[in-house]
Amino acid sequence: MAGYIFGRVIGGFITLLCVSALAFFATALAPGNPAAVLLGNMATPERVEAVNRLMGLDQPLPVRYGIWLREVLAGNLGNSNLSFRPVLGLIGAALPATLELAALSLLVAVVVSIPLGLLMAHKQASWWMRPLSGFVTLGISVPGFWVGLLLIVIFSVWLHILPSGGFVPANRNLGQNLRSLVLPTLTLAIYLTPSLVRFVRVAAASVLREDYVDTARAKGAGIGRIMFRHVAPNTLISTITYIGLQLGLLISGAIIVEVIFAIPGIGRLGMSAVLNRDYPVIQGVVLVAATGYVVVNLLVDLAYSLIDPRVRVR
Amino acid sequence: MTEAAHSAGEIAVAAPVRRRRQGMLAYLARRSPLALLLVTLFLFAAVFGPLISPHSMTETDLSLANLPPNGSYWLGTDALGRDVLSRILGSAGVAAQAMLIVVLIGGILGASLGLVAGGLGGITDLIVSRVTEILQGFPTVLIAIVIVALLTPSLTNAMVAVGLAAVPDFARIARSVAIQLRDREFIQAARGLGAGELRILVTETLPNMIGPLIIIASFDGAQAIMWEAALSFLGLGVQPPAPSFGSMLRDAQNYLNINPWLAVTVGVAVSAIILGLNLLGDALSDYYEMTER
Numbered sequence: 001m002a003g004y005i006f007g008r009v010i011g012g013f014i015t016l017l018c019v020s021a022l023a024f025f026a027t028a029l030a031p032g033n034p035a036a037v038l039l040g041n042m043a044t045p046e047r048v049e050a051v052n053r054l055m056g057l058d059q060p061l062p063v064r065y066g067i068w069l070r071e072v073l074a075g076n077l078g079n080s081n082l083s084f085r086p087v088l089g090l091i092g093a094a095l096p097a098t099l100e101l102a103a104l105s106l107l108v109a110v111v112v113s114i115p116l117g118l119l120m121a122h123k124q125a126s127w128w129m130r131p132l133s134g135f136v137t138l139g140i141s142v143p144g145f146w147v148g149l150l151l152i153v154i155f156s157v158w159l160h161i162l163p164s165g166g167f168v169p170a171n172r173n174l175g176q177n178l179r180s181l182v183l184p185t186l187t188l189a190i191y192l193t194p195s196l197v198r199f200v201r202v203a204a205a206s207v208l209r210e211d212y213v214d215t216a217r218a219k220g221a222g223i224g225r226i227m228f229r230h231v232a233p234n235t236l237i238s239t240i241t242y243i244g245l246q247l248g249l250l251i252s253g254a255i256i257v258e259v260i261f262a263i264p265g266i267g268r269l270g271m272s273a274v275l276n277r278d279y280p281v282i283q284g285v286v287l288v289a290a291t292g293y294v295v296v297n298l299l300v301d302l303a304y305s306l307i308d309p310r311v312r313v314r
Numbered sequence: 315m316t317e318a319a320h321s322a323g324e325i326a327v328a329a330p331v332r333r334r335r336q337g338m339l340a341y342l343a344r345r346s347p348l349a350l351l352l353v354t355l356f357l358f359a360a361v362f363g364p365l366i367s368p369h370s371m372t373e374t375d376l377s378l379a380n381l382p383p384n385g386s387y388w389l390g391t392d393a394l395g396r397d398v399l400s401r402i403l404g405s406a407g408v409a410a411q412a413m414l415i416v417v418l419i420g421g422i423l424g425a426s427l428g429l430v431a432g433g434l435g436g437i438t439d440l441i442v443s444r445v446t447e448i449l450q451g452f453p454t455v456l457i458a459i460v461i462v463a464l465l466t467p468s469l470t471n472a473m474v475a476v477g478l479a480a481v482p483d484f485a486r487i488a489r490s491v492a493i494q495l496r497d498r499e500f501i502q503a504a505r506g507l508g509a510g511e512l513r514i515l516v517t518e519t520l521p522n523m524i525g526p527l528i529i530i531a532s533f534d535g536a537q538a539i540m541w542e543a544a545l546s547f548l549g550l551g552v553q554p555p556a557p558s559f560g561s562m563l564r565d566a567q568n569y570l571n572i573n574p575w576l577a578v579t580v581g582v583a584v585s586a587i588i589l590g591l592n593l594l595g596d597a598l599s600d601y602y603e604m605t606e607r
Contacts, residue, residue, distance in 0.1 A: 015448050026460040137596070141536065141589035143543050146581035149567055153574045164570070245451040252455040256544055260567065267455075274459050275467075275549055282463045286456055293453060 004305060012298040019290040020072065024065050026286065027279040072287070078280035080273075087284035091266060095288075097167060098265035102254050104181060105188035110243070113193050117200025118227055118235065121208060133201075136194045144191030144253055148260045151183050165262040184261045191253050192246065199242045204235045237307055244300030251289055338601060346597035352590025360410035363403030371404040372396065372555045380573040389579045392562070393569050398576060401557035402583045408558040409539045409587060412473050416538035417531045419477025424484025425520075425527055431485070432492025433515040443489070446482040454479045454541060455548070462550045469542070469558070472551035476541040480534045487530050491523040525602035529595055536591035543584050559584040 039047055052058045059067070071078075077087035123129060156164035162183050168176040207213065208231060216226050255267030262268070270285035272278075342350050364371075369387070378395035381387055389398040424446075431442035458475035465471045492515070495501055504514050539559070545551040546560025554561055559580055566577035 011444070018448065022460060026463050029464055137592055138585075138589060141540075141592050142585045143540050143563075143581070143588070145544055145547055146563060146577070146585070149563065149570065149577045149581065152567075153570055153577060157571045157574065248451040248453040251453040252544075255453075255455045256548060259548055270459060271548055274463055277463070279463065282459065286460055289453065289456055297451075 005302060008298060008301050012294055015294045016291060019294060020069060020287060021065065023283050023287040023290065024068050025061075027283045028061060028064065077284040077287070080281050081278045082276055082281075087280050090269060090281060091284050091288055094264060094266040094269045096170070097263050098254055098258065098267060100170060100177075101181060101184055101188065101257065101263060101265060102250055104185045105192065105254075105257075106243070106250060108185060108189035109192040109196055112189070113196035114200055114232075114236070114239065117197045118204050118232060120197065120201040121204035121231070122223070122227060124205065136197055139190070139194030140198070144187060145256045145260055147190050148183070148187035148257060151187055152260075155183060167261070167263040181263075184257045184263060187260070188250070188253050188257045192250065195249075196239075196242070196246070200235060200239055203238050203242075204231050207231045207234045210234075237304065240300060240307075241304055244297045247293055247296055251293060341601050342594070342597050345600060346593050349590050349593035349597050352586055353594050356406055356587045356590060357410070359403050359406035361407075363407050367397075367400035367403045369397035369400045371400045371557050380569060380576075382573075382575050383579075390573070390575045392565055392576055393573065398562075398579055401562060402559075402580060404557035405559045405562060405580075405583070406587070408469060408552055408556070409542055409584070411469060412476070412542035413535040413538045413591075415470060415473035416477040416480050416541075417535055419474060420480025420484050420534055421527060421531060423477075424481040424486075425488045425523070427481065428485035428488025428490075429492050429515050429520060429523075432489035433496065433519055434511060435493075435496070439489070442485065446485045449479070450482040450486075452479065455545070458541075458545050458550050467550050467553060469546075469552045472545040473538065473542065476538055476545070480537070483530050483534055484527065487526045488523055491526055492519050495519050495522060525598075529598045529602060532591055532595035532598055536588045536595065539584065539588055539591070 039051060049058075057064070075088060077091070079086055080090060083090075120129065120132065152164040155162040163180055164183065166180060168180045170177040213226060213230055216230055221229070251267075254265065255271065257263070258265040258267040259271055266285055266289065270282060270289070273281035273285060339350075373396065375395035378387070378391050379393055381391040381395075383390045387397050387399070389402065392398055392401070427442050427446065431439040454476055457479055458472050461471050461475045495518075501514055501518055504518050505511075509517070542551055542558065543560040543563065546558045547564045548560075549564070552558035552561050554565075562580045563577060563584075566573070566580060570577060
């Protein structure tokens with residue numbers, strides 16, 4: 001067990017190093033000299049060279065990466081090229097909105113998908129299975145952000161019951177905050193749900209074929225007991241891993257949804273940084289999002305091995 | 315590309331692929347006529363779109379702005395008075411390019427990695443598996459942000475990001491087929507005849523995984539089109555005035571209250587294409603006798 005955890009943590013650590021290198025080189029290799037940008041119209045070749053030396057930009061790339069990494073570990077992500085505010089502060093201000101959106105959407109998606117997937121696995125022979133699974137395939141094929149636009153047309157433009165943007169922070173007014181998050185959450189949840197339903201259905205169907213389900217049936221267990229006592233727990237274990245893998249999709253989806261609904265989260269911060277070529281902010285956003293992805297996946301792996309001892313001996 | 319990865323994950327590979335007597339097209343036409351119809355329409359629009367489009371894709375005329383569907387503009391016009399149908403036909407061509415780039419990058423890189431990992435095993439397998447595991451499910455938008463930050467926003471750059479994200483899907487399936495074939499009689503026979511391991515991989519193993527790779531290509535092609543739309547919508551992909559599903563939906567969002575038609579028609583078109591490719595993937599899985607676990 002200790003060996004397994006150690007291996008996983010080391011793996012996660014290596015991944016984080018790769019990710020940090022990615023974030024660093026994405027900006028270090030980008031066109032345009034930061035010294036020249038900083039000097040603006042006061043730039044002369046001599047001054048640029050002096051500032052380069054001052055900022056350590058004349059050092060070889062690996063050395064610069066080392067220095068940068070040391071600064072990052074000390075909590076210094078640099079300043080925005082546009083607002084000159086510390087990147088860490090900008091990200092800290094944007095993170096709560098993103099986390100709230102992601103958590104709410106994931107919650108809705110899980111609450112809908114698991115019962116629906118179990119039901120679909122149980123009722124495989126029913127006449128309404130074909131249309132329902134067709135609907136799931138359709139759901140997988142529809143671009144999530146387009147659903148967001150349709151929701152805006154229906155609920156904001158036609159019915160005038162929900163706002164199409166204008167995020168309200170939770171600490172200002174929780175009711176308004178939740179109201180402003182209904183459409184974004186719905187959009188992201190609808191994006192995540194179809195593939196999750198499909199996964200739960202397939203996982204539950206394979207559990208239903210296990211011998212221990214037959215045994216339970218032979219012992220006279222009702223379908224309710226079989227589904228909740230035997231199938232659901234065994235399905236949940238693999239579903240947790242799947243959700244960990246879906247985390248990338250959740251992050252991508254959250255970025256898009258933030259742009260559609262003008263939510264001042266980390267995705268919108270990153271997108272405007274890319275379009276404005278604000279490299280320190282891009283670096284920070286990529287680093288934080290990727291770190292979140294790696295760390296959560298690591299936690300999922302570890303949780304998985306705690307819940308299901310079979311994993312460790314694999 | 316987690317979604318396609320998930321589809322791939324559900325497939326238990328039966329190797330080597332045993333073909334049905336029936337031809338592939340005949341089987342598809344019977345099993346999933348809708349898939350065949352949608353994909354054919356898409357490919358036709360992608361190839362002949364510029365020839366059959368009724369109006370110009372980029373010519374603007376503000377006096378015709380934001381028209382709903384009508385006799386001369388079947389799907390209406392956008393905010394600059396451009397014909398939506400013509401722009402959708404143009405977008406189909408862009409989508410096909412997106413699909414091609416992603417499938418080529420993901421397919422060639424992924425299949426070679428998987429082939430070598432599964433065929434040679436040992437330390438090669440370990441390294442390749444770990445690397446693909448890390449890439450697997452990594453947020454595509456983040457990869458796109460990094461690449462676009464390094465270079466410039468364009469269709470190719472955005473699709474390189476999506477192609478990289480697709481590598482694990484192809485690698486995983488190629489690896490699992492290669493492992494299953496490793497000790498089969500015909501491989502051992504080739505080995506006995508003195509063929510080197512690399513030669514065996516290329517001449518014996520590779521031809522036997524074409525089917526599974528085509529299936530993944532179909533699912534990841536659908537994903538490619540979805541990502542082209544998403545990344546162009548974000549401004550990371552195709553740049554205006556060139557038409558693309560994503561850039562059209564981006565335009566549509568600014569006029570949702572005056573011209574909701576634009577969002578509806580473009581979204582239905584791109585969804586139909588993705589649906590066609592996903593259904594095709596499902597049907598091909600059946601054709602190649604792969605069953606869901």
